[in-house]
Amino acid sequence: MRKEDFNFDLPEELIAQDPLEDRSSSRLLVLDKETGKTEHHVFREIIDYLEAGDCLVINDTKVIPARLIGSKIGTDAKIEVLLLKRKENDVWETLVKPGKKAKMGTRISFGDGLLVGEVVDIVEEGNRLIHFEYEGIFEEILDRLGQMPLPPYITHQLEDKNRYQTVYAKHSGSAAAPTAGLHFTPELLKKIEEKGVQIARVTLHVGLGTFRPVKVDNILEHHMHSEFYQIEEEAAEKINTAKANGKRVIAVGTTSCRTIESAAKEDGTIAPVSGWTDIFIYPGYQFKVLDCLITNFHLPESTLVMLVSALAGREHVLNAYEEAIKERYRFFSFGDAMFIR
Known part of the structure; x- marks a missing residue:
């Protein structure tokens, strides 16, 4: 299976740069995964496709303002640090730009010394382990100094930090939003x-793997970065009950999908669990739990397009994307939505 099998021409102006004022007024393309038939709606009409007894799975992760702009102590050179994974004892795995300025022992000052980081190890692909020194509470300092880590395709500044959070975001730790959830309002x-x-x-x-392009021609050689996930007993029970009653399990976003599929047993049930997953879902994958998916429109040749193709079939997905482009749907994080039923 080749990377180019998932390519399509996406006009750059269709990559949404700003979120809509009303989250639920984005457009919704409904795709029947069996027939490939499509319908066009407004997102709030998703409720018409949900039935009593169905289970809607949402990812309640919260994005941290993980992008820090600092200066190298000694030279004042500008260095950008993106926090990826929290390790122990105030050490984080990070992505540093420009990497060549962040050699072992490099010290970086953020907010005039409010936060100081030291490179303590060099990991693959330009990642660095950085130990942070500060006084007070790390989260509060990060909230003061950090920016939202918007994907590289979004060039506009975000006016309101909360627009890159779902309304149900609860547990801090993501370097990117589970963006299919951005369409929901409390109402x-x-x-x-x-x-x-x-x-x-x-x-x-959600880690950096969300933004990382597939660089190998043969997609089977692509390796996903591991991400932390957790399913509590209450959620497992709701999912299992829906399955047992012949109802549907509908994931909001590819991250929710990968979470439940990572935890699934062979019989399609789920037990409470926490751990790390690097699951990569592409055509040929047999879904154990998932029935339907609410998702955004993704970029060409991305692992996300591969995942939706695994559920609905590559041809159905690419045909639906072609239609979405013709109808001027908005793509990616702040774009419109698709319901694969």
């Missing part, structure tokens, strides 16, 4: 619950 979620749909909260802290 829409309340109506969905009132309809008898169970909402299961899971957590997957």
